Amino acid sequence: MSKVEQEVSIGRCISILYRQSQAHFSKELQSYKIGSGQYAVLLALKKDDGVTQERLSTLLGIDRANITRAVTKLQNEGYILRKPDEEDKRIWRIYLTEQGRELLPILEGILGEWSSMMVKGLSPDQINILAKNLKTMTENLGYEWITEE
Template identity: 40%
Template sequence: MKSQECRSIGKWISVLYRQSQIYMNNELRPYGLNSSEYVYLINLAQYEGVNQKYLSDMLIIDDALTTRVMKSLERKGYLIRKKSLEDKRSYNVSLTEKGKEIQPIIMEKLHYWTEILSKGLNEGEINYIIEKLQLMSKNALLITKGEKMEGT
């Protein structure tokens, strides 16, 4: 039974996820940020004035959690939320100067974490792992959205 447990993909993904959260929480604490907030900041860099709902859907994160994080980041001065002109129930969000200044710091932390995780792997192995993780994510999303997978 022990060897079966060690071969659980979910277990090892969970371990990596939790360790990543611990690492990012420790690294971002001096900036008043945590692991649930930085992902929004790095994605907002690509989109100026993006709709909050769109951001939530793109990141595949619950709308209610996104709203809580957006309010927190706004209070901390990292972003601005403005009512959408098209839909008064939704918000468009954009980075403040403080939000833009934290970008390279977050990216540096993420690059270092990637170096740690990929130590001992060559470029081909890294690309293979990323490709397979993307496939597993796609499979997981299909199932959790109630869709049938091909071949099942």
């Protein structure tokens, strides 16, 4: 174990960052009647409107039960709608509503502010190295990054 690992637990730091981010997003999103568990769905739909719940689950690395809860909450609040696939009526596709599209810039602003707070004091090179290392760590745990084609 290196000296850094002895002084700072990487897992503990990631846990603290996650808990603090969830609290921050919950507070910031409270007036929109959504929680920290739903904003990622809206951002994913910005890139891939009309995606299936199964695809959302894969893209976000979130289990299907949690995706179902998030989609239901967002639908109840009017941010998304579900429509059957035109070719296969068993498949439901998820789309942003106008209300959902209007929320996107607000979400992006909240996320941008949070990111700026987290990396304050780091150089662009340090941020790039950190991002690369975190990506490698998630891949080591079996997460497969799905890139846009």
